[in-house]
Amino acid sequence: MKIGFLFSGQGAQYSKMGLDLYESDQVYRETIDQAAELTGMDLGTIYRNENNELAQTVYVQPAIVAMSLGIMRMLNRDVPQLDVHGMVGLSLGEYSALIAANSLSFEEGMQVLKDRAMYMQNDAEETDGAMVAVMKTDIETIKNICKEASNDTEVVCPANYNSPKQVVIGGNKAAVDRAIKLFHEQEIKNVIPLKVSGAFHTPLFKKASTLMEKRLAGVQFEKTIVPVISNTTAQPFQAEETREILTRQLISPTHFYQCVDYMIKELGIDTVVEIGPGQTLSKFTRQIDKKIERYHIDGQANYQKFIEASRG
Amino acid sequence: MTEQEIFDKVKDIVVEQLDVDADKVKMDSDIKDDLEADSLDVFEIMNELEDELDIKLEADEGVKTIKDVVEYVKKEVDAK
Numbered sequence: 001m002k003i004g005f006l007f008s009g010q011g012a013q014y015s016k017m018g019l020d021l022y023e024s025d026q027v028y029r030e031t032i033d034q035a036a037e038l039t040g041m042d043l044g045t046i047y048r049n050e051n052n053e054l055a056q057t058v059y060v061q062p063a064i065v066a067m068s069l070g071i072m073r074m075l076n077r078d079v080p081q082l083d084v085h086g087m088v089g090l091s092l093g094e095y096s097a098l099i100a101a102n103s104l105s106f107e108e109g110m111q112v113l114k115d116r117a118m119y120m121q122n123d124a125e126e127t128d129g130a131m132v133a134v135m136k137t138d139i140e141t142i143k144n145i146c147k148e149a150s151n152d153t154e155v156v157c158p159a160n161y162n163s164p165k166q167v168v169i170g171g172n173k174a175a176v177d178r179a180i181k182l183f184h185e186q187e188i189k190n191v192i193p194l195k196v197s198g199a200f201h202t203p204l205f206k207k208a209s210t211l212m213e214k215r216l217a218g219v220q221f222e223k224t225i226v227p228v229i230s231n232t233t234a235q236p237f238q239a240e241e242t243r244e245i246l247t248r249q250l251i252s253p254t255h256f257y258q259c260v261d262y263m264i265k266e267l268g269i270d271t272v273v274e275i276g277p278g279q280t281l282s283k284f285t286r287q288i289d290k291k292i293e294r295y296h297i298d299g300q301a302n303y304q305k306f307i308e309a310s311r312g
Numbered sequence: 313m314t315e316q317e318i319f320d321k322v323k324d325i326v327v328e329q330l331d332v333d334a335d336k337v338k339m340d341s342d343i344k345d346d347l348e349a350d351s352l353d354v355f356e357i358m359n360e361l362e363d364e365l366d367i368k369l370e371a372d373e374g375v376k377t378i379k380d381v382v383e384y385v386k387k388e389v390d391a392k
Contacts, residue, residue, distance in 0.1 A: 190359060
């Protein structure tokens, strides 16, 4: 099993995620408690989601990363011999990957994330962002429509290249609406508005990106223990450029499709393991290459299933 | 088309789209809870059905189970 780890991004969260692990596994519980202390957030309440806490960027980002890292620590304890060739996280998940690959410490990472989440929530609230998934449409057509729908003050552009059949575009709502109209005029019907709080990975997050640059100025990134492929460049993160890339990440499209392709072609992976809530990234991987074996871990049952499979 | 034929068609598409075992797809399966589909998956399933059966479907027609999909598709096919 040549493994590539995938780390969930924002949007994959659901109520009570990880709570069975919290109740049954000491290492997981310690990780979450530590993350709660580092961020000053009541993660238990956030996971229970009784008042829709998980709908807020400011809470959901630390919650997802803490969950992924709790699972990572369980894996390091139970199957330290795993043959891991690479890692990719989607957007927020890049922080999980960089922490898992020892580029960034858990302590500093959680505190950075707390601020990142706050910057992003502010921009989301201050801008009128919208996002739309476009299925089975070629990239040139999408880019041309985005260009036509944008003007000097309102923009729409590709934000997530998720898989060969799914690209998400985002921008100011008025421009996004114009793009939808243009798609319909060209008889492209596979256009699905997403329920998001902002147009992530577009120029609408300029302010967050500027703040992030300052925030990361004093943060030390080490060499990753296995290649972590950047969403922004679709190349492995190098320690000295990580700050700049994570700053740019907020306003640049994510290239998840190319990242997985890199892990398959350059790093030789034959299996992906999605760590964190949901299985969105496994589904994208299947659309990228059906032959890749897929696992996802977000609870005790699928954790055990993976452990058994990995021991052959 | 009979209900059985439509069910078989829906099942093929659901198996392909959601990557689940064929025997997991039953009339009373809940698409989101049992088969772990998200709303984009539902949209794509409806899209595939539209293309294959040459009908028009709305993705947000309130379908919850496979049975709902089959009945909705049957209604549209019969109305053609």
